[in-house]
Amino acid sequence: MREDYQDLIDEVSALLGTPATLEGRDFGLIAFGAHEGATEVPDLALDPVRTRSILHRRSTAAVRSFFESFGIARATAPVRIPPDPAAGVVHGRICLPVRDRGVVYGYIWLLDDGSLELDGPRMDAAMATAGRIGALLAAQARAEARTGGLLADALTGPAREEAEKELRTALGAGASGPLTLVAVESWADDGSPVGQPHLAAQCVLDGTLAALVRLRSAGDPGPARAAAERLLRSPGTPGVRAGLSAPRTGVAGLHLAWREARAAARAARAEDGTVAEWAAIGPYRMLARLPHSEPDPAVRELLAPAHRELARTAEVFLDCAGQASRSASALGIHRQTLYYRLSRVERLTGLDLAEGEDRLLLHMALKASRL
Numbered sequence: 001m002r003e004d005y006q007d008l009i010d011e012v013s014a015l016l017g018t019p020a021t022l023e024g025r026d027f028g029l030i031a032f033g034a035h036e037g038a039t040e041v042p043d044l045a046l047d048p049v050r051t052r053s054i055l056h057r058r059s060t061a062a063v064r065s066f067f068e069s070f071g072i073a074r075a076t077a078p079v080r081i082p083p084d085p086a087a088g089v090v091h092g093r094i095c096l097p098v099r100d101r102g103v104v105y106g107y108i109w110l111l112d113d114g115s116l117e118l119d120g121p122r123m124d125a126a127m128a129t130a131g132r133i134g135a136l137l138a139a140q141a142r143a144e145a146r147t148g149g150l151l152a153d154a155l156t157g158p159a160r161e162e163a164e165k166e167l168r169t170a171l172g173a174g175a176s177g178p179l180t181l182v183a184v185e186s187w188a189d190d191g192s193p194v195g196q197p198h199l200a201a202q203c204v205l206d207g208t209l210a211a212l213v214r215l216r217s218a219g220d221p222g223p224a225r226a227a228a229e230r231l232l233r234s235p236g237t238p239g240v241r242a243g244l245s246a247p248r249t250g251v252a253g254l255h256l257a258w259r260e261a262r263a264a265a266r267a268a269r270a271e272d273g274t275v276a277e278w279a280a281i282g283p284y285r286m287l288a289r290l291p292h293s294e295p296d297p298a299v300r301e302l303l304a305p306a307h308r309e310l311a312r313t314a315e316v317f318l319d320c321a322g323q324a325s326r327s328a329s330a331l332g333i334h335r336q337t338l339y340y341r342l343s344r345v346e347r348l349t350g351l352d353l354a355e356g357e358d359r360l361l362l363h364m365a366l367k368a369s370r371l
Helices: 002-016 036-040 048-056 061-068 121-156 160-175 222-232 254-270 305-319 324-331 335-349 356-370
Strands: 020-024 029-033 079-081 093-100 103-111 178-184 199-205 208-214 242-244 275-277
Touching: 002 020, 002 029, 002 103, 002 121, 093 121, 103 121, 121 160, 121 199, 121 208, 121 254, 160 199, 160 254, 178 222, 178 254, 208 222, 208 254, 222 242, 222 275, 242 254, 254 275, 305 324, 305 335, 305 356, 324 335
Parallel strands: 242 275
Antiparallel strands: 020 029, 020 103, 079 093, 093 103, 178 208, 178 242, 199 208
């Protein structure tokens, strides 16, 4: 499918003799076409907004707002947009809306050097190609909506096995290979992402994005981590966290992968990280399954803001398996200072840090408080 878009956008570039870029209606990059003549005008070919779109595969929210202010979402014909350096748009644009049956699915962007007319045989041919692209994007949107609905049912629906069976059929060969589920919590975008490589299906459930990612092998989560990191860079998603489930072969048991991915996302937030894998979150694998509850009475006072330093000291000490030298080094304090703080922790909690069960209670309570 992506090869089809590339061929069509190259066709537009050749028709009009200028570089062309195809973006979805969310301004995510789908394809871009160069043109030999562009090298004669390097400043035009290397327009900063176009360069960023190509490198980051998406325009910024400010750029999106600027272009939408010219009515491109409602347009049915090419729209000329003047440059506005104050908005970061150094060069003018011509926008060809990509529509199908009256619905806009994307935009073709042309850098405007003033030589192109908005009507005439060449532009008419380019708009006809935009219509063919629109039909492809519409078909893709329908397919993604169907697989997204099946994925949602497989994760949380009452008829999971039937949804898995239909999802397996819809995904074809891609459903039998190694897969990982990615959960991006607090997803603030208005829909699922488009134009992301390796994504087999995606949906949004209660503000959390679920993305099923194809892997090269079960032992290589690289594509899933790369997909998660790209999703975290999406506009409108500041401060979000992502979690990766354990890899699976096929789509059976995706509801279990969903639990793992969400737990990993919570662990990423708890540890002030961005992306976490189920296999590497340690005690959070167990703690995330427990219902939320009030802190144990023994540690309630220790968790008060006034004792944040003591709580951190106790957590580092327990993370270091009770080794004083490692703990002091990690905290950047003298060992005597460490011992003094730990004695205060014992007085506040009534726990004996020489006792294994007391250590376990304190350690789990401190980790649970992060969730």
